[in-house]
Amino acid sequence: MxxxxxxxxxxxxxRIGVLGGTFDPPHYAxxxxxxxxxxxxxxxxxxxxxxxxxxxxxxxxxxxxCHRAALVEAAIADHPAFFLSRADxxxxxxxxxxxxxxxxxxxxxxxxVFLLIGGDSLAQLHxxxxxxxxVTHAKLAVMRRPGWRVDVERxxxxxxxxxxxxxxxxxxxxxISSTDLRRRVGEGLPIRYLVPPQxxxxxxxxxxxxxxxx
Numbered sequence: 001m002x003x004x005x006x007x008x009x010x011x012x013x014x015r016i017g018v019l020g021g022t023f024d025p026p027h028y029a030x031x032x033x034x035x036x037x038x039x040x041x042x043x044x045x046x047x048x049x050x051x052x053x054x055x056x057x058x059x060x061x062x063x064x065x066c067h068r069a070a071l072v073e074a075a076i077a078d079h080p081a082f083f084l085s086r087a088d089x090x091x092x093x094x095x096x097x098x099x100x101x102x103x104x105x106x107x108x109x110x111x112x113v114f115l116l117i118g119g120d121s122l123a124q125l126h127x128x129x130x131x132x133x134x135v136t137h138a139k140l141a142v143m144r145r146p147g148w149r150v151d152v153e154r155x156x157x158x159x160x161x162x163x164x165x166x167x168x169x170x171x172x173x174x175x176i177s178s179t180d181l182r183r184r185v186g187e188g189l190p191i192r193y194l195v196p197p198q199x200x201x202x203x204x205x206x207x208x209x210x211x212x213x214x
Contacts, residue, residue: 017046018104019116020097024063025181025203026075027195029174036171037116037141038081047085048072049100053093063208065089074198096129101137113138119145126158135165143171186212
C-alpha cells in the first residue's frame with residue numbers, strides 16, 4: 001500500500017487514531033499530536049481526515065478539497081503509519097464528526113478507534129452535533145491545552161459516558177495555527193520550520209493563501 005492512501009477495510013487494525021480538521025494547511029502541531037498519540041496509545045495507524053464542510057468554521061471559504069488533501073499527503077509522505085482518509089471529502093455535507101466516525105468504524109469494524117482532539121475541543125464537546133454518539137464510535141485521545149478547563153459536570157450531562165472514554169496525551173506545546181500560517185504566507189513572511197518542507201513547496205507552487213494578507 002502506498003503512503004498517503006486510505007487503508008482498505010480488509011486491513012482493519014487493532015487500534016487506529018483519527019485526526020480530523022480542515023488542514024488548511026496542515027502543520028507540525030498536527031503531526032506532533034498524531035505521533036504522540038501513535039506512540040502513547042500504540043496505534044497501528046493514524047488517519048488524517050480533512051473535513052469537507054466544517055460546521056464550526058466562520059465565513060471565510062476554506063481552500064478547495066483537492067488542495068487540502070494534497071497538502072495532507074505532502075505532510076505525511078515520510079511517515080509509514082500516517083494515512084489520508086477521504087471519508088469526509090467524498091460525501092455530501094453537512095459534515096459532522098459523529099457521521100465521519102461512523103464511516104471509519106464501518107470501514108474498520110474490528111478496530112478500536114481513538115479520536116484525537118485538543119483539550120479546547122473536549123471543553124466544547126457538548127456543543128458538537130450528537131456528542132454522545134461520538135463516544136459510542138470512538139474513545140477520545142485528548143491533548144492538554146493551556147488555559148482550557150473542562151467543565152466535567154456540564155460535559156457529563158451531554159455525554160454521560162465521557163469519563164470512561166478519555167485518554168490524556170503528553171504532547172509538546174506547539175503554538176502553531178493554520179490561520180496564522182495563511183496570514184504569514186499572505187504577508188510574505190516565512191513559514192519554514194512551521195510546516196514540513198513538502199507542504200511549503202506545495203503552497204508556493206500553487207500560490208495558496210496569496211490573498212490572505214490583512
